[in-house]
Each structure stands twice: as structure tokens, then as C-alpha cells.
Amino acid sequence: MSFSVEGKVALITGANRGIGKAIVESFISHGASKVYLAVRNPGSAQALSQTYGNKVVVLPFDAADPASITALATAAPDVQVVVNNAGILEVADPLASNAITALEHEMNINVYGLMRMAQAFAPVLAKHNGAAFVQLNSVASIKTFTPFTTYSASKAASYSVTQGLKDVFAPMNIQVLSVHPGPIKTDMAAKAGFDEADTVTSVSEGIVTALKAGDFHLFPDAMAKLFEGEYQSYATNIISADLGGE
Template sequence: MNKIQNKTVLITGANRGIGKALVTEFINAGAAKVYAAVRNVKSAQPLVDEFGDRVVPIYADLSDLASIKQAAQTATDVDVVINNAGIISSLDILDESALGEIDTVFDVNVKGLLRVAQAFAPVLKANGGGTLVQLNSVASLKDFDGLSTYCASKAASYSFTQALRTKLAEQGTQLVSVHPGPIATDMGDEAGFTDVAEPPSLVATGVIRALENNEFFVFPDSVARQFHEAYQGFAKTFVTPEAVEA
């Protein structure tokens, strides 16, 4: 059964990188409409030029609760919400400016997830349950030197993703946690992964496959699959079961 056909999808950070690939792959898979939720609505115009009225740009800033609430009031027909937007930091954690940087990164990468979940959970429930997808990272499982603030934020967002999986199951909402490795995006370049990065389309097709197969995890690329191989035993025992005995 094609769970994407004729569905309505909202993607934060849809104007470039993984977000843009998600728009493309979901439309190719038969989605009826994709809300491109971006901070600069004009930046989504190339997607409109390519896909016409199947792409609807709307304003959303993960650090701005009012904008997320307004997006939820606009996209009342949404079936799939993909929280893809995020920011990265390469500031040394011993730098005197690190605490302020941590606040900024956590506000977007962690609180942003909760803002999206709180705003859209009632919408998804009203539309039959639907799916909430969170872009985490292999950085949610391991610290990488020079990216500790980003890694810590992704570890926190992954923890909240697990909590949301349990909580939103009560209303029939599927959660998907996506853990890419180095991906060829502006963020990947900034992190210094240009030489080993793989196409963002791998992430998009991985998300679609997870929706089709009702899977919680997506480890879409070759580096991510190495993480999954080592992590899957723990995850099957302690993360994905409905309950774990003490």
C-alpha cells in the first residue's frame, strides 16, 4: 500500500539540502501537496517553479513559536510533518562564547522539535494520526570533535523523539527518527564532510521507505548503516519495544 499517494506533507527547511530532496521525492512518490515551511518564503520559489501548485510555501521559524502555531493553523490538512530544519555549530565548548551558542543551537534543534510536535500533534490526530518525522543524526549517538554542541542537541532531540513516539502512539501517530551520516548539503560542507558526503536523496528515499514499512529508524547512508549495525541490538532491546521490564 502506498502511504504517500495523495497525502499532504509539511517539511521544515524545505528550500535546500535534505529538505529540498524530501520535497522532490515525496512529490515523485505521489504526494498531493507539500507545504514548504521556510524562514524566507521567497527561497521556496524554485520548488514552485518546478512542481507548480503542489508546493505551497509557508513561513516557519523553529525558534519562533508563533510562526509554528500559525503554520499549524494554515496546514490543517497535513498528514505527514517532517521536522528537517536545524542549525550547526563548530564552536569549541571551552570557548567563552560557548554557553550562548549552546542556547541558540538547542533553541532550534531541540525546542524547535517540541514546538513542531506540540503545534501539529492535534492536527495529525484530527486527520487520522499521520506521521511525525524528526531529522536527528548519527551525531545523536556519538560526539564528534569540534561539533559537540550540535551533537548534544541531536542527542537531546533523539531522546525527545523517543518520548514522542510513546506519547503520540496514543493518538495513532507514527514517529520516524532519521539518523544520517555525512550528507552533501551546506551543513555537511560546514562540518567538513565534503569529501565523504553522500546524496541527500538517500535520506528522502529512506524516510519514504520507513513510512511505507512503519519503521521507527532510518539510517540512510553508508556511514549511518555502520552506526546502525553496532546500535541495533541495543535499540531493539531498549528503544523500540513498547515496554522494557526493570
Template sequence: MTFDVSGKVALVTGANRGIGKAIAESLLQHGATKLYAAVRNLDSAQALVEAYGDRVVPIPFDLAQPDTIAQAAQTATDVELVVNNAGVLRNAGPLAEDAIEALQFEIEMNVFGLLRMAQAFAQVLKANGGGAFVQLNSVASLRTFADFATYSASKAAAYSITQALRDKLADQGTTVVSVHPGPIATDMANDAGLGEIAEPPSLVGEGVVTALKDGKFHLFPDTVAKQVGAAYASFAANVVEASSAEG
């Protein structure tokens, strides 16, 4: 299913910086009429408000506070596109002393957060004609990186849930996109020691707009991601997407 962002109402979590801000800017530049910037600190979305005026509506949101997810869905009753961008990363390998603690935290934010977002907004999207749901996963959801294995595991779980959402939400006319960036120039990439090879967040923002318009389930926006995506393409087409279409 295809989705044109022009004239639509969108919500982006973690819209105040990095990939989330780049996605928000791309949606607005491509004609979104309203964008809910779901952020922990409303003042952090001020730059978007200054640039785009009353088309940007900051609302409180924190993955660590599930009530704010439910409240966001109650506020953004007109939303037609939800982008679940917010997430966390802990640098923890499988033998690290804090590996279990890190994985518990990342599962809570990256996986349970996705489930809560989907459950909160599925009916909103349905009521508004179906719309679209975009999930920020990672190349780490397909290939584990030892130094942050717990993050990779959480993103692999999130990708699995995203595939299920594609199947379940198709019945109500909601298109789903799974985004798999490689190293993108964000604070998270710097924390992971990937700053030197990171590429601009705008690649993700523009990629999301194009993937929605083209009806693509997978998006590999940057150079590293495209390399992974090319190697994964046959499996994605013949197993992941084919099984969804046949199911």
C-alpha cells in the same frame, strides 16, 4: 505503524534546500498530493513551485520565531505528514569560548523547536487520522564529535524527545520516524568540514519514504549512518523500541 505518502498532504520545514528539499522532492515524486514548504523566505521555495506547480504551497516558518510554528499549524490544517527537518549547527567543542552560547542556541532551535513542532501539530495529525511525524536527528545524536560537541548534545536531546513522541503519539495512531544521517552534501556538512565524504541528500529523501512505508522508527540513510546503525541495532531493538512497545 506503516504510512504510504501517496495521496497524502505533507509539510516539510526547511524545504528550500539541502535535506529538506530532497525530502520534499521525494514525497512529491512518490505521490504526495500537496506539500507545504515551510521556509523563512517564501521566494526560496520557488524552484519547488516551478517543478511541481500548485502541489507546493510555501508558508512562512522560522524556528527562531515560535509564532510562525503555531501559524503554520493553523494554516496546514489538512496535513497528514509532518517532517521536522529545520535545524542549526555551530562548530563548538566543549572548551570553546562560545560553547555555552552555541549550546544555548542549538538547544533553542533543535530541541525547543522540536517540542514546539510536536505540540503544534499533534492535534492536527490526530484530527486527520493519525498520520506521521518525522524528525531529522543525526548520527551525532548517538556518538559525540568533539569539534561540534554542542550540536551533538542538542541532537542527543532531540533524539530523546523523539523516542518519547513515539510512545505518546502512538495512542492517536501517529507513526514517528527518527532519521540519523551521517555526512550529507549540504551547506551544514560543508560548514562542519565534512564535504569531501558527504553523500547525496536524495538518500535521506528516499529513505524517509521507505521507512514510513515499512513502519521503521530508526532510519540510517547513508554509508556512515548505516555503519553506526548496524553497531547500534541491538540496543535500538532490545531497549529503545522494545521499551516503547511494552510501555
């Protein structure tokens, strides 16, 4: 399955900064007709609104609130590609005093938020003859980084859900893309202590290319590509293979 963003209507969560903002910019530069900016604070997207005018529509969004996501799907009935970019990172190893609280918070946003988005937008995307759903996962979904154990666990869970979405969305002609960045120059990377990181455009431009190629996995940046080199055989022979099970 191949999907071009040209002429399409997109919705991007966490669109006001970092990777989300870059995805907005890349999609518009590649010809997207309209982009919904789903953000917690609509005022935070004011600069994008001023830059792109009627090409963007700002909508309120809270990944932790099912009613907010239901309202989002109702407000954006013409969406053809959803990018679930919003996510959180807590610093917690398994023995940290805040580990359980951190994991509960990360699961609520990174996993349950993904499921809420997929369930709300499945009927919206299915109306089109070809659509796409993009999930921002992480290299931490396949390798635990000990200071961020709870984040890694939540991203492993979101990657597992993404694989399930690929299977259930396929009969609806909805392409699914699982994006696995390494450290990217964002506030989240700074919080995690990564001084050296790739640019946000490595992710945003990579998404456009991967959708057009019909790929399921995207490892966009330098660190991620090291993971891809070791992981590709497993991903091809196990993750993307039809092993005849449920």
C-alpha cells in the same frame, strides 16, 4: 504502523534546500498530493513553486518563534505527515569560547523547535486515521564528534524527545520516524568540513521507505549504516522495547 506518502498532504520545514528540498522532491515523486514548504524566507522556495505549481504551498516559518509555528499549524490544517527537517550546526568543542552560546542557539532550534512543532501539529495529525511525524536527528545524537560537541548534545536531546513523541503519539495513530544521517552533501556538511558525503536522496528516499515499513529508526547513508550495525541490538532491546517504565 505503516504510512505511505501517496495521496497524502505533507509539511516539510527547511524545505528550500539540501535534505529538505530532496524530501519535497521524493514525496511528490511518490505521489504526495500536496506539500507545504515551511521556510524562513518564502522567496527561497520560488524555484520549487515554479517546478511543482499547485502541488506546493509556501508558508513562512521560524523554528525559534512559537507564534510562527502556531500560525503554521493553523495555515496547514490538512497535514497528514510533518517532516521536521530544519536544524542548525555550530562548530564548538566544550572549551570553546562560544560553546555555551552555540549550545543555547542549537537547543533553541534543534530541540525546542522540535517540541514546538510537535505540540502545534499533534491535534492536526490526530484528526486523521493514520498520520506521521518525521524528525531529522543525526548520528551525532548517539556519538559526540568533539569539534561539534554542542551540536551533538542538542541532537542527543532531540533524539530523546523523539523517543518520547513515539510513545505519546502512538495512541493517536501517529507514526514517528527518527532519521539519523551521517555526512550528507549539504551546506551544513560543508560547514562541518566533510568533503566526502552521501547524496541527499539517500535520506529522502530512505524516509519514504522507512515510513512504509513502519520503522522508528532510519540510518540512511554509508556512515550511518555503520552506526546502525553496532547500534541495532541496543536500539531493539532498549530504545524500542517496552521496559515497563515511564
